[in-house]
Amino acid sequence: MLPLIPNDEHRIVPPISQFVEWKASDLLGMLCMASGCALTGIALFLSMSTHPGVWLSGQVLLAFAFVQWFAILHEAGHKTLFRTQRLNYAAGHVAGFFAGFPFECWKLIHGFHHRWTGWQDLDATTAGLTPRERPGWILLAVRVCWACWIPIFSVIYRLDNYWNLPRLHKLFPRKGSMVRLAFNVVGLLSLYGCVVYLAGPWQLLRCTGPGILLGLMMEDLLILSQHTHIPMHVSHGQPVDPIPPLQQERFTRSLRFPVWFSRLILLNMDAHELHHMYVQVPGYYLHRIDYVPQNQISWWQWLVRSKRVRGDVLLFQNRDQTGLEF
Numbered sequence: 001m002l003p004l005i006p007n008d009e010h011r012i013v014p015p016i017s018q019f020v021e022w023k024a025s026d027l028l029g030m031l032c033m034a035s036g037c038a039l040t041g042i043a044l045f046l047s048m049s050t051h052p053g054v055w056l057s058g059q060v061l062l063a064f065a066f067v068q069w070f071a072i073l074h075e076a077g078h079k080t081l082f083r084t085q086r087l088n089y090a091a092g093h094v095a096g097f098f099a100g101f102p103f104e105c106w107k108l109i110h111g112f113h114h115r116w117t118g119w120q121d122l123d124a125t126t127a128g129l130t131p132r133e134r135p136g137w138i139l140l141a142v143r144v145c146w147a148c149w150i151p152i153f154s155v156i157y158r159l160d161n162y163w164n165l166p167r168l169h170k171l172f173p174r175k176g177s178m179v180r181l182a183f184n185v186v187g188l189l190s191l192y193g194c195v196v197y198l199a200g201p202w203q204l205l206r207c208t209g210p211g212i213l214l215g216l217m218m219e220d221l222l223i224l225s226q227h228t229h230i231p232m233h234v235s236h237g238q239p240v241d242p243i244p245p246l247q248q249e250r251f252t253r254s255l256r257f258p259v260w261f262s263r264l265i266l267l268n269m270d271a272h273e274l275h276h277m278y279v280q281v282p283g284y285y286l287h288r289i290d291y292v293p294q295n296q297i298s299w300w301q302w303l304v305r306s307k308r309v310r311g312d313v314l315l316f317q318n319r320d321q322t323g324l325e326f
Helices: 026-047 052-077 085-099 103-116 136-147 152-162 165-171 175-199 201-227 259-265 272-277 283-288 299-307 311-316
Strands: 254-256 296-298
Touching: 026 052, 026 085, 026 201, 052 085, 052 103, 052 201, 052 259, 052 283, 085 103, 085 175, 103 152, 103 165, 103 175, 136 152, 136 311, 152 201, 165 175, 175 201, 201 299, 254 272, 254 299, 259 283, 272 283, 296 299
Parallel strands: 254 296
Antiparallel strands: none
């Protein structure tokens, strides 16, 4: 019998070794890719209709597909979508195209995120939230965008973390890494340019614009729920050790979505605490882990409670400072 590990609240946490045999499946990976391609194809077909109702249904499906490609990208980056690693690599680039992420950049930054989760200033994806003085216009912009459902946060998340070559160069200065990242960024931009040229900008906007906007709005809620307004450590430039995966639970939040959405669209990416604790487990298996994380909350409860809070308070403060529990 494997030993069990108590967490901060003295609950029993299953050890990582309990799940080492849970390997990715090429069959399930293929089904995920087929689902993404089918959903995208149907959405685009409906979106080309001149009938308003059919067009609108296509845009809604496109938003779901946009989010699903984000989840597929996430799994491929962890090499847990397929057992065959070449398939993960190919799928990651396909998903990156549809989700709006250069896959090479995603792999490095997201790996960096998992290494430094809990250290707000060292984690590249949370460093921008580290406590400091900010100009009033930034605070105002954050308040307005959050209150008005303007999905600037998932856009900035992409641009600043995965498309920002100068910042990537500071984080990964090795020449080989930067050549690979720059090639991926330039190549993906060129591919997008070809799509715009071939489809025509106005036709492309009509067929994909509202769906992508809705998808970004959904991703805003998903991305911001995962680590914002949670107390974290700050290294202040001092050498520190990474926090082990099983201890990253307290720096992470999980949302409970309907089962169909969680498993079919998100591939259990909403089970974010379990993902951080058992990062080697494929997302489509996470629901089988018999453990309820300490920061799990219904997506609707999180949405209602977080929308009552000003955007700058949600992003730049934490529950120890505000007393808000969500």
